[in-house]
Amino acid sequence: MNDKHLLASDFKLTILGSSSALPTSERNPTAQVLNIRERFFLIDCGEGTQIQLRKYRARLGKINQIFISHLHGDHFYGLFGLLSTFSLLGRKHPLQIFSPPGLKKILLQVFTSTQDGLSYPIEFNELKNAAPEWIFENDFLKVMAIPMKHRIACYGFKFTEKEHLYNLNKSAIQQAKLTIPEIHAARSGEDIVRENGRIIPNKQLILGRRKARTYVYYADTAYHDEWISEVAGADLLYHEATFLEEKKDFAHQTGHSTTLQAAEFAQKAGVAKLIIGHFSSRYKNLTPFLEETQSIFPHVELAEDGKSFEIPCKWEE
């Protein structure tokens, strides 16, 4: 792992759509892209997502995983166009899609009927877990699917960096004359045990390491804190807030949340920062969303199409 790549901008979320089911001329349906080290993880894919991805300069060829929360149209109708575009661009490498069951059948029907064969394979991963479960990992990231409380099967997603390696204290390393395998062990946080029984405590060899960062996407859902321990301490939380508090009953009926519910959840989970979004098209002015949420949880921002949120690197204390 090369620390040169760990810049402040290497964990950046961009909102591609902040509207709920009915888009407006300013707010597209839901989609977000998480850029971690120039790998782009797409979260939901409402209509127009491919246009938004181009507009905000995501690299289409670097999207290899798409996470779809649920099969309401405003969260996946952009897939048809995006997957076709991948094909028209000559993509060969596989694409992984994670979603509740049913998506494969829809996509096959559409692509078969239109005689648009795709140039690359899709690996469909159907989510059926009733409790939080890790569903993906690569060399630097793990993703968990967390069941939401919505009208149909729906999952939130937790994106967590894997533990970073420790930076080494070079003079201590040289003094102790560490071998290559010992250096790898030290970077991973292990004490070094020599053949003669001598132990070099890890703390003598290292300077510290960066904290693993976590982003949680929590939508669409009514207020739902059964799995809140999985969200605890996250650096960044997106929680839907489709309605203002006055529509609390209607929010509950439709499987959505209000401002105060998002705020209460963020506060209980002790996250560093909250983004609210998925705003109902009935609201033109979003200032009341911000004000209501801030009354409980001050570290909140509104989702806006094109807005980015970076989680900067920090060192462990």
Added chain:
Amino acid sequence: MNDKHLLASDFKLTILGSSSALPTSERNPTAQVLNIRERFFLIDCGEGTQIQLRKYRARLGKINQIFISHLHGDHFYGLFGLLSTFSLLGRKHPLQIFSPPGLKKILLQVFTSTQDGLSYPIEFNELKNAAPEWIFENDFLKVMAIPMKHRIACYGFKFTEKEHLYNLNKSAIQQAKLTIPEIHAARSGEDIVRENGRIIPNKQLILGRRKARTYVYYADTAYHDEWISEVAGADLLYHEATFLEEKKDFAHQTGHSTTLQAAEFAQKAGVAKLIIGHFSSRYKNLTPFLEETQSIFPHVELAEDGKSFEIPCKWEE
């Protein structure tokens, strides 16, 4: 018919998308809306069409007919979102969709799988005609489907106003003491035959009438003049020109046209004005499209997202 409604803006085409299969950040996939007397006729419906319709202030509740040229995704992937939106807005009145066969199956699969029932009925009209055929009419308009020459079944559409009624010469009407049925007959262009055998020639009773206007949408297609007589004399023609002339062979292979082919067709058909569009995303600068086409047919404009074209009222000569 009330002539007050026949303003210059009562036959207006708005381009919602001017790109071919791959959209760009400036050009959406194909869609157009034809506003005739505040009734909105949608022609093709690429991804993002509902956003474009809102942006350019088409009245969604006044769209009752949608004409889909063919089942390549860039011409209909916007239907899923648009039809859902109609439903979310509480639409009750039926929607007519005209398209080559296969669309119904796709839409039913999507709406069934997502458990998104629609609040209104759809009347699917499958086009199978091998020669031009009238497929729709109302009190002021007729629409013809014209087979194109593309890789899959594809139709262009001709929108023609019905013949207008004649304006009456009021003093001649009073002098002749026309009855109400005679007035209707005169407006329709008939001579009046009295019981005593006296004939009042229509020309003595009328002042003239407005010309019926015609717009033809001709895409996607390779050069194809088999049905050019149906396009002859149109006020406005949209002809696809996916490629510059240098890509003539590739255009032919893929069932598309070049600038010069669009120009040649417009010239042979003797239309008043030509719009070219469906530009390949490989071209950033469209000026060469305009220049090449103008070298054969001067009355040409480029399709641009958001651009409108009005066909003004004219009197018959």
